[in-house]
Amino acid sequence: LRFDLTVPLARYVAEHEHQLAFPFRRYQMQRVYRGERAQKGRFREFYQCDIDVIGKDELPIRHDAEIPAVIHSVFSDLAIGPFTISLNNRKILRGFFDAIGLGDPGQQALILREIDKLDKRGAEAVAQTLKGDGFGLGSAVIEQILDLVTTKLVLLAILDGLKNRYPETAQGVGEMLEVLDMLKNLGVPETNYALNFSIARGLDYYTGTVYETTLSDYPQIGSICSGGRYENLASHYSKSKLPGVGISIGASRLFWQLREAGLIKPDNQSHMVLVGLMDDADLPKALAIAQELRTAGIDCEVQLQAKKLAKQFQYADKVGFSYMILYGESEQARNVVSLKNLSTGKQVEIARTDLLRCLSQAKEWGL
Secondary structure, eight states: OOOOSHHHHHHHHHHHTTTSOSSEEEEEEEEEEOOSOOBTTBOSEEEEEEEEEEOBSBOOTTHHHHHHHHHHHHHHHHTOOOEEEEEEEHHHHHHHHHHTTOOOHHHHHHHHHHHTTHHHHOHHHHHHHHHSTTTOOOHHHHHHHHHHHTOOOOOTHHHHHHHHHOGGGHHHHHHHHHHHHHHHHTTOOGGGEEEOTTOOOSOTTOOSEEEEEEETTOGGGOOSEEEEEESOTTTTTOSSOOOEEEEEEOHHHHHHHHHHTTSSOOOOOSOSEEEOOSSGGGHHHHHHHHHHHHHTTOOEEEOOSOOOHHHHHHHHHHHTOSEEEEOOHHHHHHTEEEEEETTTOOEEEEEGGGHHHHHHTTTTTTO
């Protein structure tokens, strides 16, 4: 079962690299599976959306700015409230560690994983971990680390100050400055992104720019979109260097949390219209109505067995239909249909020939 969408992308690019035009841009939305304990908002089977740009031999840093531009476009269109794209560059963090005497790459990786938990665990808990077994860092070093990673600023001045104080961060700072400059050219408002040096992303294959996106008014939801830069996507499948940058949106988890927060309402309507049936002899006429509606693109279902009207309404309410149509003997005699809005309870009689137009223009008809 597919664990994520990155490994399939790596295999695809490695297999087809001689047929692809680079930079290769792609988005992919599919089901993925995780063998973990299911819990609220976290499922063993869920939909994931990935967006990536892959280069061959090289991929200029300016492509790293395309990704937050996509994030801004997607979440602006979703209209789920203000959001912030947090940006960092792992080269800044590694350069900083080198500058304060933590030059071992293995130790750096462990520290990166811990500071990435800062938003969930808090500064005090992270500090205690860094003091403990496996780290043994002194209080002064921990204070330096926390001072850096708790700085969240949009201002470019912080980057210049950081580079001057810790020259080892120069490469990462230079890349970040290029990304920030490109973001302006792409029209992303400064109110939607910020520097956040605590963003590290736990996965070791990220090598440069990293992203995490949060809803400003609902921080408890956590990251709704994350990703970053990786220098060699397909090292296990090809000798070619295939650098890339991308993001992943756990769509199922995101929309579950948005629903729980009340930002979106669940759409439980599997059908729009239910055509009722008062007498089995009327079934051909009910099916004809359904065929007319379906041809016009209106979802509907027909009660295939005549039942008491109360039971039909009960079924319609439980399934979540918007409207119910009745075309019994009385309606047929007068060449009308009874149409009931199941959410408001309003019921009207309209000419049989006006049914399709009425459903297509329900608001104009007061329904």
